[in-house]
Amino acid sequence: MNFRQMIAARHSCRSFLDNPVDAATITSLVEIAQCSPSWGNTQPCRIWVAGGQTARSIRQGMVVKAEAGCPPLPDIPMPSKFQGELQARYVEVGKSVLEVLGIDKKDTEMRNAHRANNYNAFGAPVLVYLTVPEGKSAYVMLDAGAFINAFCLAAADQGLATCIQATLAHYPEIVRQYLPIPVEEKIVVGVALGYADTAAPINCFRSTREPVDKILTLTGF
Ligand SMILES: Cc1cc2nc3c(=O)[nH]c(=O)nc-3n(C[C@H](O)[C@H](O)[C@H](O)COP(=O)(O)O)c2cc1C
Secondary structure, three states, X not given: OOHXXXXXXXXEOOOEOOOOOOHHHHHHHHHHHOOXXXXXXXXXXXXXXXXXXXXXXXXXXXXXHHHOOOOOOXXXXXXXXXXXHHHHHHHHHHHHHHXXXXXXXXXXXXXXXXXXXXXXXXXXXXXXXXXXXXXXXXXXXXXXHHHHHHHHHHHHHOOOEEEEEOXXXXXXXXXXXXXXXXXXXXXXXXXXXXXXXXXXXXXXXXOOOOOHHHHOOOOOO
């Protein structure tokens, strides 16, 4: 796969097969992602991976918490609402995903089932957590983003599917029950990893992007 094909191949997968991913493959993906840049080469990211029964226990624990109505308490506060164009895009992608799933926006039961499926990491057999040390500048998120993007691209290059999920970081106490993440290491995000269920219609969904001239300002050319 050339670089452009790899970029196009990566997308958020929302239905995974149960097939496991071996530890050597995951290690190689993390090794590739480690090539990402970081401020002053500080390399603040740490990766914690749950597979097998560990992943199943975390998924189940999160689903139970969410279904019990427990409010999320992530290590790092998350945006609850965006503004203007950003909010419009946020709403649009959520609406599109529900449409492809055939869920009416007024169907609370099905919407709740989809929400639970989010906490279930869409059935992914592997959960990948990225942490950064507490008390760092907001710029550490740039390092985290660079790392996680490289990880997802490396996975796509190996025929693996990913979904970066804020949802997976909603209940850090469940994650720490099964992974040895110290409290000083702050969970930024989780990534669902595995093989895509290519028969699932939701995996045909592709989000859109703004025309490039909307975001690009070229000056002096
Ligand atoms: C920080 C972050 C958090 C996200 N959290 C979720 C999530 O909880 N559930 C979900 O289904 N998708 C989640 N996504 C996936 C985005 O919806 C997705 O990246 C976006 O719609 C663009 O689509 P694409 O990844 O297929 O290109 C998240 C993405 C990022 C970068």
